[in-house]
Amino acid sequence: ELDRQIDIVVIGAGPAGAVAASLLNAKGHNVLVIERQHFPRFSIGESLLPQCMEFLAQANLLDAVHRHADQHHFQHKNGAAFVHAGRYSEFDFRQKFSDGHGTTYQVQRAPFDHILAQETERQGVEIIWGHTLVNIDQDTSPARLTVEDEHHQTYTISAQFVLDASGFGRVLPRLLQLDRPSNFPSRTSLFTHIEDNISDDGFDREKIRVTVHYQHKDVWFWLIPFAHGRCSIGVVARSEFFDGRDEDLNRRLADIIADEPSLKTLLANARFDTPAREITGYASDVSQLWGPNFALLGNAGEFLDPVFSSGVTIAMKSASLAADVLDRQLRGQAVDWEAEYAQPLRAGVDTFRAFVEAWYDGRFQDIIFASQQSKEVRAMISSILAGYAWDTNNPYVKDSEHRINVLAELCRLS
Ligand code: FAD
Numbered sequence: 319e320l321d322r323q324i325d326i327v328v329i330g331a332g333p334a335g336a337v338a339a340s341l342l343n344a345k346g347h348n349v350l351v352i353e354r355q356h357f358p359r360f361s362i363g364e365s366l367l368p369q370c371m372e373f374l375a376q377a378n379l380l381d382a383v384h385r386h387a388d389q390h391h392f393q394h395k396n397g398a399a400f401v402h403a404g405r406y407s408e409f410d411f412r413q414k415f416s417d418g419h420g421t422t423y424q425v426q427r428a429p430f431d432h433i434l435a436q437e438t439e440r441q442g443v444e445i446i447w448g449h450t451l452v453n454i455d456q457d458t459s460p461a462r463l464t465v466e467d468e469h470h471q472t473y474t475i476s477a478q479f480v481l482d483a484s485g486f487g488r489v490l491p492r493l494l495q496l497d498r499p500s501n502f503p504s505r506t507s508l509f510t511h512i513e514d515n516i517s518d519d520g521f522d523r524e525k526i527r528v529t530v531h532y533q534h535k536d537v538w539f540w541l542i543p544f545a546h547g548r549c550s551i552g553v554v555a556r557s558e559f560f561d562g563r564d565e566d567l568n569r570r571l572a573d574i575i576a577d578e579p580s581l582k583t584l585l586a587n588a589r590f591d592t593p594a595r596e597i598t599g600y601a602s603d604v605s606q607l608w609g610p611n612f613a614l615l616g617n618a619g620e621f622l623d624p625v626f627s628s629g630v631t632i633a634m635k636s637a638s639l640a641a642d643v644l645d646r647q648l649r650g651q652a653v654d655w656e657a658e659y660a661q662p663l664r665a666g667v668d669t670f671r672a673f674v675e676a677w678y679d680g681r682f683q684d685i686i687f688a689s690q691q692s693k694e695v696r697a698m699i700s701s702i703l704a705g706y707a708w709d710t711n712n713p714y715v716k717d718s719e720h721r722i723n724v725l726a727e728l729c730r731l732s
Contacts, residue, residue: 324350327477329451334616334633335483336434339443340377341641351445358428364550365526365542365627369705371419373634382437390429391546396421402530407686409700416706424542461611485617500601508571509552510594515587567594608655613640623674631705669707672718681726688729
């Protein structure tokens, strides 16, 4: 395997890598994916948004997802519900401002990512499993990549272009010193899977449920139902919130959930049968999203926050944009990565950013729990929650910050 010459090397076979590799392969390019792990493997990020169905369809991966949905207990999803101290507010994604898919799935990422990767292979892309990208010399053209196999032997690959889809691995940001601290404070997330045994008929399994802590408005829980009586549940808070709590992560999580009245009732019969896990300090940013022979996709670029379940959608959007620019570049056309990739990608990320900031300072909660609401405005917000953060016809995309401020003010007055 010494010194293979490849057009495009993709680092990582998660959603960003699979979509990018499928799209570029379909356009006739020679693509190689290098994936450190063997799938199926665990990943967090289980609630998808309808917008991402469009990118799966573009990459010819959507049929495979539908086909395997029942077998892997993918839960049909049509919206998001928010709960705080006895108040309830839900958004149905089918009643949204933007065109496009109005439903999606909640998935366990181990089988979901595996399906995407297997389908990508079936389309003709080679994925090297268990090999890790460890170095890049990108001053040369083609770039020279150093890869380590499972016996710690290294070999090199020459690539015209590298797409970094390594997620929280953040391979190129680390190797090329592109890391930049995020503007968001460091938060910690503690989560597990449960057999939920929910008997409340009012509980809607087709929606993610986001519960705001009854006391601390910047602490929140996700409850993501799957189709076989199980849920993913997690809490997100500043690291200080966990100080002085039980050292054992399972007991720590169970205590925090038992302390939240609405979840305590809803999950009274739940069985906690899976070890809890913790992730901390995941918000990240980069100084640049591309260079002469590379681009950063998905979480290898910027990651904001999990509250609006936007991660996989942003990852697939980045793959779709990058595949288009790279295809034209490799066919000899003049391309502008800043104007055609970084700026359009960041535009949607900035929409989510405005909503994430408004979530943590309370403006967004004032909006969603307000009693009087216009249908039109709710449809526009529903669109953002469904992932349509790039639809500039939506005033809440075009002018997010200003619109949120005005609406929050109105909601507080009413
Ligand atoms: P990944 O899915 O992480 O894939 C990257 C792949 O690269 C991995 O398989 C890894 O093994 C491989 N890799 C890494 N390093 C190397 C290397 N050196 N060489 C070769 N391969 C390598 N998103 C949602 O859409 N919905 C949610 O509900 C949601 N909830 C979240 C909750 C929390 C607490 C957090 C932290 C995130 C959440 N996210 C959610 C975000 C989501 O996890 C990510 O945005 C998404 O997985 C990013 O996909 P990706 O393809 O960029 O990377």
